[in-house]
Amino acid sequence: MEEISLKAQQLFSISGFNVTNGLLMTLIASLVLIVFFIVLKSKIKMVPGKLQGAVEMGMEGLLGLMESTLGSMEKAEKYFPLVATIFIFILTSNLLGIFPGVGSLMFHSGGHEAPLFRSPAADLNFTLAFAVISVILTNIIGMASVGAFKHLGKYINFKGPIDFFIGILELISELAKIISLSFRLFGNVFAGEVLLTIISFLAPYIIPLPFLFLEVFVGMIQAFIFAMITLVSISLHTATHEH
């Protein structure tokens, strides 16, 4: 049985920078998305065909969800790129990670062998990067929308001892959000990979089918959850209290 490794395995190194199988799969996922959307954009018509219609339906669904959470359509359109990119990229990388060949095609080089492809979110670096970007950007969005001092005043305010401690707790909660976002996505996808590896090792025919369905479902839900948590924290940070 092939070994299960917590870290993405190195394939080769380019002048000291080691290229891992997770990095390779991330590049493939990005390429797929870039090519798809460039081709879609070049064929845009006023009366949409089926593919353009489907993409527009998806975008409008996401916009509607954002509007119901954020309150106004102009806010939804303003923050749409961040939330939609997080959702689409994580969804694509989770779905690509279930393709046949991911985790099973081996790459031999100089004595050690490793899987050629690995689900991108099964690498903690990928999920940690997304979590850090999400938290830092939502704070910058909060600062841009209500003003830097008012936003920072939520974390450090000296109005009284209780308020001071609540501010510190809010700061710690933002850091905890980074950890929880990254570990939720990493744990789900990595555990799914381990599960599929073990089930395919034990009973390769027909039995892995329900587990593959579970993995597809979990991949979609986790992408949605990550985007929703980002959306909810944007709506919390840009909330203008009108009493």
Next chain:
Amino acid sequence: MDAESIKALAVAGTIVLGAIFPAVSIGWIGSSALKAIGRNPEAASKVQTMAILAIAFAEAIAIYALVIALIIKFVA
């Protein structure tokens, strides 16, 4: 009781204990979501969105326990 068997016990104990409370809480969230939808079918999609979010938060705790168990098993 050598190190290897304690390690195996630790791996099993971590995931067993770490999955009990998230399972209970997910069942609780699901049940109250069902009751809420039953009382007010119009708000079904709002309740559903909130319920999925809450279930993912609760499941994250079980995932933390799973990641610790995997770390204990595969990284010493």
